Amino acid sequence: MQFAILIKSDPNQSPAVRSALMFTRAALEAGHSIQRVFFYQGAVTTASDMLSPPQNEERVGELWSELAAKYELELVVCIAAAQRRGVWSEAEAGRLGYKAHNLRADYSISGLGQLIEASIESDRLVSFG
C-alpha cells in the first residue's frame, strides 16, 4: 500500500512527529511505500536545523533526515506554515531579505497543493497530531 503522511503538531507540544516517524519506518520495513511526508502547522519546526535541545534529548528532525536518506523519502514543509513560524530555505530567505536561513538540507519547501495531491494519489492519508 502507498501511504501519504501528514504531520501537524509542534514536536515540543505533541508526540505526533515522533509517532509518525515510527509509523513510517514500520510501514517501509513491512514493504509499503510512502508517497510523501508533509509537515504542516506546528510540525514545520521539525525542519529547522537551528534547534538545540539538551544533549541528552533526541533530535527528531535528524531522525527524519536519516530515514529520508535511507528510503529516498520526500519530506515537504508547507511554505505558508513555515514562514509563519520562522523556517526558511536559503532561496526564500534571500527573496524576502532575511540574513539567516534554517531549513534542513533533506527537506523541501512547497505549497499545500503537495498535500492535496498526496492525499489524492496515495491509497491512504495517515495524519498525526
Added chain:
Amino acid sequence: MATKKIMYINRATPHGGITAKESLDVVLISAAFDQDVALAFIDDGVYQLLKGQQPEKSGSRNVAKSFAALGDYDVRKVYVEQESLAERGLSEADLVDLRHENPEDDYRDTASIRLISREKLARLFSRQDVLFNF
C-alpha cells in the same frame, strides 16, 4: 487525477489559535483540484460559524467571514453536528448563513449548512476517501 471524497473535520475554536485559518487554507487549495469536498464542524468547531463575531477588536481574524467565500470555490457541503450545537446552547439561527449556487438545481441560491446528527455524521465519515482533522 482521480476524484476523491475529501472531508475536513473542524474541531477547534475560532480564536484559540490559528487552526481554523490553517484548516481553511487547505480547504481552499483543495478546491482547485476538482475534488468532492465537504466540511464538518463538530465539538468547539461549531463556534467557528457563529454569526456576529467581532474578532478584529482583539486582533484576531474573522474566519466566519472567510467561510462566505466557500460557495465561490464550489464547496457546497457544510455539515454541522446537531449535538455539538445543542451541548453549547446554540441553534442553527446562531450560525452564519452560507450560500452557494446549486448546479444540480438550475444554479438556485441554496443554503450550504446542513445540520446532521452525530450518528449520521459518523456514517458519513466512513464513506469518505480522505479525512482531514483540524
